[in-house]
Amino acid sequence: MIKQIFSDMDGTILNGSGEINTKTADFLKEYPIPLTLVSARAPMEMEFAIDELGLTGPQIAFNSGLIFEKSAHGITKLLSHPIPHDLAINIIDFIKKEFPKATISWYTANSWNVFEFNEDVDYQVRLTKRKYHLQTEIGKEDIYKIMILDVKEKITRPLTAALRKNFPNLVNTKTTGPKYCEITSCKAIKSSGIRYIQKMRNLQKEELIAFGDGENDLEMLKEVGVSVAMENAVNEVKEIATMVTDSNEEDGLVTALSKIGPSQ
Template sequence: MTIHIFSDMDGTLLDACGRVSNTTIKTIRQSSLPVSLVSARSPREMMPAIIRLGLTTPQVAFNGGIVFQPIGVTWVPLTATPINLILARQIVPILACTFPDVGLSYYTAHNWFTEHIETTVMVQSQLTGLLPRVVSFVKMRGETPVYKIMLQTLNRHRLHQLTQFIFSQNWPITAKRSGRFCIELTSIETDKAGGIDEVLAQDHGSLCQTAAFGDGDNDVAMLTHVTVPIAMANATATLKQLAVHTTKTNQNDGVAFGIEQLRQGRW
């Protein structure tokens, strides 16, 4: 039976430097299994890995905000669910004024914008290979849809304050912690499980033939939505409790190891 593989990227498929290993590339290319990446990243940030892996099935960006079809070195959207634009225009200036010391940026389908180039933005840029455009948040205008608002700080106490503030506002938006130092805001109408459903609808798949790899609490919706949920060894305790199997860490080609277990019928 063919199994459609779904995988998170950062902390799961990619190593700590944001790279996909040669072992993982070889394993996925030789498996002949359909593989879809399900990430909070933008399509542009996902494409280098997609190209190296030779993926041809629909992929999921912005935690379900965009489902897209890779075509060569480019991509075309299949479904798109941005953040409500009026809401995005309200949220970004408020966060910029209330937390001026926090790295704040936002994404449209094709570009990444920030008001200041600071440490966390540079770290993100090094991981993804995408350079942000510098703009004034106060003058945030236009009709271009916004798919993700991202906040980053290396100060855990500040991150906790930021998390409490966001939830206290009761904004109709999805807020997820990503890694140890990041909060990502996306449309309230999307999540990774919904992204999987869109991929299967496009790819004529079935929910009884799915497996997913994840490492963070933002992967809970994805792992609870598939037949075979697999947690990385470096995953959170919450995710490990939900998983049927635990594979190796992202630094030790855990996705490649798990795919081999599935192919050989051990899992």
């Protein structure tokens, strides 16, 4: 019997406009099984979905770099794995030197920070509907994610390869689609967030279901009893999934959960 749902956000529960389809939202609000969002996004970029779906339990941000609960008073951190500060600065300096045209963002628990406004930042603003903070230097707050935006899709792959070569085993460097390279703590792996909530709720692997579409969902999908790939997922995700459902534009979560049923 399924007792816990985990879902990626972009490309999975969200459509291409960064919103939840009305059919999916209505279905999930009435579905009798707890849902945890598991995302590379920051908590502030997840809030609209948490509120729209009426979620009350723990949620997973920054690929498990931060597990939190949202309330009227803000967020409560349950588990926190920021990037070591000196390492984060070294990575940003490396990107500036080797990829001078890269658009660099970094996230604290409560803010999205950029060095300049350009078409990449504008794209992200329109997608997430969040405000950015222009900075001239990096502050002392914990950094949970460094993100490289590449709307023209020219440097994501070579930059990701360079980071993996020069900072092996020190951070997790993932592509989340052709426009994004995202760097998080080496402890920030989606599967670790799944295990945290599994232990907290005393659940078995076969009682867990997860939905995903991208490279950074692979570890999560291997951690659950039923793994579901979206039709729009990359081939690597489809190859390891228990089943493939409709795309994020076609309410794929609704299709799969309707077939499986809450009593499976």
